[in-house]
Amino acid sequence: MAETVSPQVRLIAKTEFFPPEDVAWSTDADGGQALAEFAGRACYQSWQKPNPRTATNAGYLDHIIEVGHLSVLEHGSVTFYLTGISRSLTHELIRHRHFSYSQLSQRYVPEKDAAFVEPDVIAEDPELHEKFLAASQASVDAYTELLAGLEEKFADAPNATLRRKQARQAARAVLPNATETRIVVTGNYRAWRHFIAMRATEHADVEIRALAVACLRELQKAAENVFSDFTISTLPDGTEVATSPRVAEADPRCAGSPSTSSRGSTR
Secondary structure, three states, X not given: XXXXXXXXXXXXXXXXXXXXXXXXXXXXXXXXXXXXHHHHHHHHOOOOOOOHHHOOHXXXXXXXXXXXXXXXXXXXXXXXXXXXXXXXXXXHHOOOOOOEEEEXXXXXXXXXXXXXXXXXXXXXXHHHHHHHHHHHHHHHHHHHHHHHHHHHHOOOOOOHHHHHHHHXXXXXXXXXXXXXXXXXXXXXXXXXXXXHHHHXXXXXXXXXXXXXXXXXXXXXXXXXXXXXXXXXXXXXXOOEEEEOOOXXXXXXXXXXXXXXXXXXXXX
16 A cells, blocks of 8 residues: 655754954854854944844844845755655745756656655544555556656667656556655745745645744754744644734735845944
8 A cells, every 4th residue: 555754854054154354253153143143243343342232142143134225144054954844834945046956867767666745634534644655656556657667669779778768657646646756855944934924824734834844943043043033833733823013914825036125224
């Protein structure tokens, strides 16, 4: 019977910052958070921290976000390795054009042992759950049969790698959107804030919303001062959303690019 999997969100890389020795400035943060503050202060050469409200890294970045000087947040980045997510989810994820992606290739990786991501609304109903598993297994069986037939069809092709690729790229046509995929995603802080605003809303698809909330939890550990304005709450149906007073509610149908906004002084 087909195997089902759950999402895993693993932070695998983040920005490291090396402050220049000839700049008389220090901060109480490190990594990408310190880099964002450095970039903002570089605009005004405000190394002496003339504004008490923005003397700490948390205060400075809060003001940065408040006034919309979000370009300085583009210097710090975070990379996740996401597994146990569906092709349906990544069809939506890759619409966020400011991210960089490296995704499992169905042309080079055989899917004879493919796993599937089952929506909770199906998994909680025994009858629907069985139908989902049966349909998923049927797709794997069809894929395996097609793959065998296509490999035989291309048996005379001189290039073995090309032969396998041609067979897999044709056979994958029968695999459903629920097929598990794995993807590495890198984005700067501003892009991640935009993703959370767009996808952690009640109006987003349940699977990608859960992913956005899971990413937010990791982002708040990695760069607390950049993402602390987001609050996670639970809806009556048990699913979670994330909101921020600094971010207007977004429509996930318009997920292309972070919007621009005017900025005030960030000294």
